[in-house]
Amino acid sequence: MTRSAGRVAAGLGRLLLAAWFVLPLVPLVLWGVADRWSAPAVLPQEWGLSGAEDALAQGAGPALARSVGLGGLVAVLATPLGALAGRALASRHLPAPAVVGAVLLSPLVVPPFVVAMGFDVLLLRLGIPAGAGVVLLLTVAALPYTTYVLRTAYGAYDPGFDDEARTLGASPRQVLHRVQVPLLAPALAAAAFLAFLVGWSDYVVTVLVGGGRLVTLPLLVASAASAVGNEAQVAALSLLTVLPPVALLLTVAGIGRRARQVLP
Amino acid sequence: MNGHLRLEGLTLRYGPRQEPALADVDLDVVAGSSVAILGPSGSGKSTLLRLTAGLEEPTAGTVVLDGVDLSGTAAEKRGMAMVFQRPLLFPHLDVADNVAFADRVRGVSRRAARRRAREFLDLVQLPGFDRRAPRSLSGGQEQRVALARALAAEPRVLLLDEPFSALDTGLREEMYELLDELRLRLAPTVLLVTHDHREADALGDTVAVLDGGRLLQSGPMRRLYTRPVSLAVSRLLGGRNEIAGQVRDGWHHSALGALRVTTPVANGPGVLVVRQEAVQLTAPDAVDADAPGTVVRVRRRGPRALITVEVGERGPVPPARVTAELGPGPALPVGRDVGVLLPVEELAVVAADPDAAMHQATEVVESADDGQR
Numbered sequence: 001m002t003r004s005a006g007r008v009a010a011g012l013g014r015l016l017l018a019a020w021f022v023l024p025l026v027p028l029v030l031w032g033v034a035d036r037w038s039a040p041a042v043l044p045q046e047w048g049l050s051g052a053e054d055a056l057a058q059g060a061g062p063a064l065a066r067s068v069g070l071g072g073l074v075a076v077l078a079t080p081l082g083a084l085a086g087r088a089l090a091s092r093h094l095p096a097p098a099v100v101g102a103v104l105l106s107p108l109v110v111p112p113f114v115v116a117m118g119f120d121v122l123l124l125r126l127g128i129p130a131g132a133g134v135v136l137l138l139t140v141a142a143l144p145y146t147t148y149v150l151r152t153a154y155g156a157y158d159p160g161f162d163d164e165a166r167t168l169g170a171s172p173r174q175v176l177h178r179v180q181v182p183l184l185a186p187a188l189a190a191a192a193f194l195a196f197l198v199g200w201s202d203y204v205v206t207v208l209v210g211g212g213r214l215v216t217l218p219l220l221v222a223s224a225a226s227a228v229g230n231e232a233q234v235a236a237l238s239l240l241t242v243l244p245p246v247a248l249l250l251t252v253a254g255i256g257r258r259a260r261q262v263l264p
Numbered sequence: 265m266n267g268h269l270r271l272e273g274l275t276l277r278y279g280p281r282q283e284p285a286l287a288d289v290d291l292d293v294v295a296g297s298s299v300a301i302l303g304p305s306g307s308g309k310s311t312l313l314r315l316t317a318g319l320e321e322p323t324a325g326t327v328v329l330d331g332v333d334l335s336g337t338a339a340e341k342r343g344m345a346m347v348f349q350r351p352l353l354f355p356h357l358d359v360a361d362n363v364a365f366a367d368r369v370r371g372v373s374r375r376a377a378r379r380r381a382r383e384f385l386d387l388v389q390l391p392g393f394d395r396r397a398p399r400s401l402s403g404g405q406e407q408r409v410a411l412a413r414a415l416a417a418e419p420r421v422l423l424l425d426e427p428f429s430a431l432d433t434g435l436r437e438e439m440y441e442l443l444d445e446l447r448l449r450l451a452p453t454v455l456l457v458t459h460d461h462r463e464a465d466a467l468g469d470t471v472a473v474l475d476g477g478r479l480l481q482s483g484p485m486r487r488l489y490t491r492p493v494s495l496a497v498s499r500l501l502g503g504r505n506e507i508a509g510q511v512r513d514g515w516h517h518s519a520l521g522a523l524r525v526t527t528p529v530a531n532g533p534g535v536l537v538v539r540q541e542a543v544q545l546t547a548p549d550a551v552d553a554d555a556p557g558t559v560v561r562v563r564r565r566g567p568r569a570l571i572t573v574e575v576g577e578r579g580p581v582p583p584a585r586v587t588a589e590l591g592p593g594p595a596l597p598v599g600r601d602v603g604v605l606l607p608v609e610e611l612a613v614v615a616a617d618p619d620a621a622m623h624q625a626t627e628v629v630e631s632a633d634d635g636q637r
Contacts, residue, residue, distance in 0.1 A: 158350075158352070160348060160350060160352045161352055163314075163317075163319050163339075163346070163348075164346065164348065165365070165369075166318075166319065166338075166339040166340045167317050167319070167339055167340070167342075167344055167345050167346040167414075167419075167423070168340075168345055168365050168366040168369065168414070168417050169340045169341075169366050169369050169370060169417060170340055170365075170369040171338075171340055171369075174369045178365075178368070178369065179354060182354075182356040183354075183355065183356060185356075
C-alpha cells in the first residue's frame with residue numbers, strides 16, 4: 001500500500017519535473033507556427049510559417065552557421081586544453097593543485113561582462129581581430145567546464161591501462177589514440193558539448209568584443225525580441241537556438257550509454 | 265620468443281635521503297627459464313618488474329637483454345609484455361581485439377591480427393571467445409585473455425606481476441597448469457613476482473627472495489626451504505620452527521638437546537630452523553627420537569594438521585616449541601607425550617640478529633655449495 005503510494009508520488013514528481021522543462025517550449029512551438037494569435041484566444045487563430053520566413057529573411061541561415069562555427073571552435077579548443085588541465089589536476093605531480101584548480105575555475109566567478117569590457121581594450125591594442133578575440137575569450141570561459149568534467153574522468157581513469165598498452169608495444173601517441181581517447185570518450189563528448197554551449201549561447205562577449213559585426217543566433221534573437229509585434233519570428237529563432245543543442249545532447253547521451261555498455 | 269635477461273645493480277631511490285625502494289639487485293634469468301621473485305608487500309618486487317619493463321627509470325644499474333643494455337630504451341621498444349594482478353583488458357575492445365592489440369599497434373591488418381588472436385585464445389583454452397566483451401568474462405577467463413594478449417605480443421621476456429593472486433584456489437591451480445603447458449610449448453623467458461611461496465615454487469625454476477628492496481637469497485626452492493640464509497627468508501617461506509641455542513663445533517645445543525648441523529657454522533648463538541613438513545613425531549620412547557615432548561596445540565589444515573610440541577620443560581634451559589605438519593593419521597590430542605624426530609639433513613642454523621644474518625648465512629650457503637660439489 002505505502003509502496004505503491006510512493007511509486008505514484010515518484011511518478012507524479014517526474015511528471016512535474018518534465019512539465020517544468022517542457023511547458024515553456026509549448027507556447028514557443030505554437031508561436032512558431034502561428035500567423036495570428038491575439039490575446040484572449042487559447043490557440044492561434046491563423047496557422048502558418050510566416051515567422052520562420054521572416055527569420056530567414058533576417059539572416060537566420062548565416063547566423064546559424066556562425067553560431068555552429070563559434071560553438072564548434074570553442075569546443076575544439078577548450079576540450080583538449082581541458083583534458084590537459086584535467087589530467088594534470090588528477091595526477092599527483094602538480095604543485096598546489098587547489099590553487100591551480102581555483103584559477104582554472106575562476107572564469108565561472110568573474111562576470112563575463114567585466115572580462116569582455118577589460119579584454120576588449122586589450123585586444124584592440126594588440127590588434128587581434130574581433131572574431132579571434134571572441135573565440136579566445138569564450139574558450140577561456142568554457143575551460144572551467146571542460147577542466148572540471150575531464151578532471152573527474154581522469155581521476156577515475158586507471159593508469160594501468162597505459163602501462164599495459166606500452167608494454168604491448170604502443171607508443172605514447174598510440175596509447176592516446178587507441179586507449180585513452182576511446183576510454184574517455186563519454187567524458188570528452190560531455191566536455192565538448194558544454195564548451196559548444198558556451199560558444200553557442202553567448203551574447204555578452206559576442207556583442208562587446210565582436211563589436212556587432214559577428215551576428216550569431218543569440219544576437220538575432222535579442223534584436224528581434226527587442227522589437228514589438230513579431231513574436232512569431234522570435235519564436236522561430238528561439239526554436240532554432242534550442243533544437244540543435246537538444247539534438248547534440250541526445251548524441252552525447254548516446255555515446256555515454258554505449259560506453260557504459262562496455263565499461264565494467 | 266625468449267631472451268636472456270640480466271639485471272645488474274638495479275637501484276631505485278625516490279629521494280636522496282630516502283631508503284632505496286630497490287637496492288643493488290643482481291638477477292640472471294636464462295633464456296627459456298622462469299624466475300620467481302618472492303617478497304612481502306612493500307618489498308619492492310613490483311618496482312623491480314616496472315624497472316625491468318621500462319615503466320620506471322632506475323637511479324642506478326641496468327637491465328640487459330641478450331647482451332644489449334636497455335638503459336634509455338622506451339617501454340614499448342623493450343619487447344617485454346607484462347600481465348598485472350588486475351587483468352586490465354581494454355573495455356572498449358572485444359576479446360579478440362584485446363589479444364590483437366600488440367599486432368595492431370605494430371601495423372598488422374585487423375583481419376590478420378584477429379586471426380592470430382584466435383590462435384592464442386585457443387592456446388589459453390578459450391576458443392570461441394573472440395567476440396565476447398571483456399566485462400562478460402569471469403575473473404579466471406579475464407586473466408587467461410590477459411595472458412593470451414601478452415603472449416601474442418611475442419615478448420622476449422614475459423613479466424607477471426602477481427597475476428593469479430586475485431583468483432580463488434581452484435582457478436589458481438588451473439592457471440598454474442596452463443602456464444606449465446604454455447612454457448612447454450613456447451618456452452618463454454618468465455620473470456614473475458609473488459608474495460606466496462607456494463606460487464613461487466609452482467611457477468619458478470628458481471626463486472629469489474626480496475625483502476626491503478634487497479635480494480636476500482636466490483636458488484632452487486628446495487634449497488631455500490632447507491637452507492634459508494636468515495630468519496627473514498625462513499619466515500617468508502612459511503617456516504614455523506625457530507629454536508634459539510648455541511653452536512659449538514658443529515653441534516647446536518638447545519632444549520632439544522645437541523643436534524648435529526651438517527653445514528659449517530660459526531660457534532656462538534644460532535637459531536636452528538627446520539621445516540614443519542620435515543619434523544616427524546614418534547612414540548615418546550622410540551629409539552630414533554631426538555627429544556621427548558608433549559603436544560600443546562593442534563591446528564587443523566584440511567586433511568593435514570599442525571601439531572605443536574613442547575620439549576624440555578624439565579630441563580635446565582627454557583623449553584622449546586616445535587611444530588610438525590602431519591598428513592592424515594591417528595589423532596594426536598593435546599597432552600599426548602610424543603617423540604620429536606628431526607632429520608639431520610633438514611636442519612639449518614641461522615643468525616639470531618637479523619642484521620648479522622645476511623652476512624654469516626651467505627657464507628653458510630656458499631660453503632654448503634662447496635660441500636655438494
